[in-house]
Amino acid sequence: VSKSRAGFGNNTAIARGAFAASGGWRDSRDNNTVHEDDTLRSGRFINNARLVQILARNSPQQVYDLEKFGVNFIKVEGMYRLGHVPGHTYPRNVGCVELIGTGLSLPMRRYALGLGTKVLEGVIISRLLKKGETIAGAIGVDGKGQGYCIRAKSTILATGGLGQIYQRTNNAAEATGDGYALAYEVGLPLQDMEFVQFYPTCLSRPGAMSLVAYEHLVIIGGAILRNSLGQNIAELHGLTTPLAITRDKLARAIMLEIRAGRSYNGFVSLDLTAIPESKRERCASSLPKGTSFEQNNLLVSPAVHYAMGGVQINERSETALEGLYAAGEVCGGIQGANRLAGNALTDIFVFGDIAGKGAAERARTTRMPGIDDSMVKQEVTRLESWLNKSGKEKVSDLIASLKKTMWDNAGAVRDEAGLKQAISEIGTLQRSLDTVGVSNTKEWLQALRLDKMLTVSEMVAKSALMRKESRGAHYRSDYPEEKDPEWRCNVVVRRDGEKMAISRNPVSSTTGGAKGTTL
Numbered sequence: 342v343s344k345s346r347a348g349f350g351n352n353t354a355i356a357r358g359a360f361a362a363s364g365g366w367r368d369s370r371d372n373n374t375v376h377e378d379d380t381l382r383s384g385r386f387i388n389n390a391r392l393v394q395i396l397a398r399n400s401p402q403q404v405y406d407l408e409k410f411g412v413n414f415i416k417v418e419g420m421y422r423l424g425h426v427p428g429h430t431y432p433r434n435v436g437c438v439e440l441i442g443t444g445l446s447l448p449m450r451r452y453a454l455g456l457g458t459k460v461l462e463g464v465i466i467s468r469l470l471k472k473g474e475t476i477a478g479a480i481g482v483d484g485k486g487q488g489y490c491i492r493a494k495s496t497i498l499a500t501g502g503l504g505q506i507y508q509r510t511n512n513a514a515e516a517t518g519d520g521y522a523l524a525y526e527v528g529l530p531l532q533d534m535e536f537v538q539f540y541p542t543c544l545s546r547p548g549a550m551s552l553v554a555y556e557h558l559v560i561i562g563g564a565i566l567r568n569s570l571g572q573n574i575a576e577l578h579g580l581t582t583p584l585a586i587t588r589d590k591l592a593r594a595i596m597l598e599i600r601a602g603r604s605y606n607g608f609v610s611l612d613l614t615a616i617p618e619s620k621r622e623r624c625a626s627s628l629p630k631g632t633s634f635e636q637n638n639l640l641v642s643p644a645v646h647y648a649m650g651g652v653q654i655n656e657r658s659e660t661a662l663e664g665l666y667a668a669g670e671v672c673g674g675i676q677g678a679n680r681l682a683g684n685a686l687t688d689i690f691v692f693g694d695i696a697g698k699g700a701a702e703r704a705r706t707t708r709m710p711g712i713d714d715s716m717v718k719q720e721v722t723r724l725e726s727w728l729n730k731s732g733k734e735k736v737s738d739l740i741a742s743l744k745k746t747m748w749d750n751a752g753a754v755r756d757e758a759g760l761k762q763a764i765s766e767i768g769t770l771q772r773s774l775d776t777v778g779v780s781n782t783k784e785w786l787q788a789l790r791l792d793k794m795l796t797v798s799e800m801v802a803k804s805a806l807m808r809k810e811s812r813g814a815h816y817r818s819d820y821p822e823e824k825d826p827e828w829r830c831n832v833v834v835r836r837d838g839e840k841m842a843i844s845r846n847p848v849s850s851t852t853g854g855a856k857g858t859t860l
Contacts, residue, residue: 426682434683497668506747528662537815544640830846
């Protein structure tokens, strides 16, 4: 079941089509152990070490599997061409020929359809259905308001990220955090929700933020990011070693300049004239359309790119509920406090493979579960209740307000006052949603999206408020230092009745479950 056309409307499709695989193809010193160490170091050691081990160990096999599905990888003299990006000890990023994620997702779509896989497209899942402690299926609606009750022996959450809860993001339009909210609503624990990765250099264009690959233009090419005073931002913030300029550090440096008033209306300048002639051919493919190496004032800013936190899983991609698996960005524990470039696609392929095989085996050996009719009726009543509201506020205005609140108060630079303001405004918006006016199917579906977005936003803001330190992508200006061992832990969120419970749990390799304290 897909909200959009499967293989098109997701973050994979708009990614750069490259991922990390520690096959040692270019440097024999590279192996899964080095890849593990790099990932743990980037995640500031709050990752689930067992999941990281699986990620690195299984990454080379995914290259071979994807080739079987029809993906064409860039090769030079028969060997995979590998990119070297910040945070990775050795070059290990393989890329598809198309240089965009559809070069990965569309061959997989064709392969799946060729096997006879049935795909239900344009359907939003509103609720997972429980039968005791087992997930028995889901309820969804399509763009025409048609409802669906789906029974399933196995269910996999592969719903992607949450970037659309923020005003500035380069995420796909459907990345509204549905999977996190669906898991929360059935009582599953989620961890590390405070860790939201901001890609440092995104170009503002009508309707979207377009990623500008700083790894190529700045790290490889030598382009310079400047504030409105013309100062080199990387140098100002001590980022002088190219391969140490990771996304979290650079995004933080840029946002501090913007918040200090040294920006161009919320943007900084990317000076492309600093790229020497000898490197321009190599960097040409990374130039945004309509730009040239003669530009010294290409305006960029950070934008939400990826969410490190999510649903807790074990090494078999199982959640704490029978019959429910999860894979990809909706999961927590793998990336820790910050994700290395290339590890996102590695994650979805490795754990998607594990989840798919486990779910298939369960479906082969398990009877079809029954559905709790009362739960179905309850969800139908909830969904229909919005159709009877005639409030003056528009759902689109509430969504815009939420996005601004999250950007202003729970963005790349945070503090206690801002986070408390975000939590307060989220509560106000939740109350407004109860009376919002809905006059057509489009607004009804927007209300459904906003309902999930508010739940996810609350998780992010409350988790960020609890973590009184700075670690990885989470930066608190009122607690600017990383604090070990006090905060080398996971912040876990789960539902406790009608309250959101938050707890500090030790980092471990097992699925958690402590309810924690209620906020």
